[in-house]
Structures are given as structure tokens and as C-alpha cells.
Amino acid sequence: MQRLPILCECPTEDCVEILQLTRAQDAEIREHANRYVTAVGHEQGDLAIAEVVARHDGYVIIEKTV
Numbered sequence: 001m002q003r004l005p006i007l008c009e010c011p012t013e014d015c016v017e018i019l020q021l022t023r024a025q026d027a028e029i030r031e032h033a034n035r036y037v038t039a040v041g042h043e044q045g046d047l048a049i050a051e052v053v054a055r056h057d058g059y060v061i062i063e064k065t066v
Contacts, residue, residue: 009062010042017042019059034064 001022008017017039021029029035035053043052043060054061 006037006059008039008042009036010038011045012042015039015042021059025056029061032063036062036064038062 003020003022004026006019006021006026008015008019010017019037019039021037026037029037038060040055040058040060043050043062049066050062050064052060053063
């Protein structure tokens, strides 16, 4: 199964962490306009405006709450 390189979408401006997701995983996240993906551990900076929706091996799905 081919994986796509996806740049971590955490709020840290200089983050260059690359996540490896399948097309199906990326499409599932993108179905929701208020969701994005971060590397594990990078979600902490978002918790004031967002919540963790799901944790997976190698990435975390975040949903904006404001």
C-alpha cells in the first residue's frame, strides 16, 4: 500500500515532520473541513482551540473547536 508524505500540520512554524499516510487515511481526515493531522506529541500546542479526535500509529487527528 502506497503512503503519501504529509507535512505535520501542528502550529509550530518551523516543524518539518513528515507523516506517512495512505490515500484513504488522508481522504478520511479531509472529509471534515475542521480536522487536520499532526505528528504524535505535536498536538499539545493545539489543545486550547482543538481536541484530539483519534490517535493512530505515527499521527494524531485534531479537530478545531473554535
